[in-house]
Amino acid sequence: MTALLVLLSYVDSAYDWENAVGLCQVPVKSVTPDPNGKLSAVVFEVYCGPIPPLNTHVSLVPNGRTFSRKRNVDFLVLDGSHDLKIQWAADSTLDIRLPALAKAFKRETRVGQVTVNYTPALWGE
Numbered sequence: 314m315t316a317l318l319v320l321l322s323y324v325d326s327a328y329d330w331e332n333a334v335g336l337c338q339v340p341v342k343s344v345t346p347d348p349n350g351k352l353s354a355v356v357f358e359v360y361c362g363p364i365p366p367l368n369t370h371v372s373l374v375p376n377g378r379t380f381s382r383k384r385n386v387d388f389l390v391l392d393g394s395h396d397l398k399i400q401w402a403a404d405s406t407l408d409i410r411l412p413a414l415a416k417a418f419k420r421e422t423r424v425g426q427v428t429v430n431y432t433p434a435l436w437g438e
Contacts, residue, residue, distance in 0.1 A: 392416040
């Protein structure tokens with residue numbers, strides 16, 4: 314029984330079955346490559362079922378790799394749908410402007426070798 318659970322966990326983590334069978338849509342809203350072309354910051358939402366996206370996510374993806382929400386774990390999750398302003402300040406420094414009233418469920422300041430800085434967006438931005 315334990316072996317079966319381990320196998321199912323591996324299959325779930327390696328294969329995006331929700332998307333494959335049409336349960337979830339994962340539209341990418343923006344892709345921002347770093348100055349060296351090694352990584353990209355990907356902003357995406359997740360639609361599961363008939364309800365609109367309730368969260369905005371950001372992940373880092375190595376360039377040349379296909380984005381997958383299973384492989385590329387998010388480091389920022391905000392409540393609601395947002396158009397984020399993302400800019401690479403250097404090869405390993407990412408600046409993200411957050412909507413002033415956005416509630417963060419997940420907000421990491423370090424992703425591997427990349428430092429992530431968050432600043433509040435100006436009103437109306």
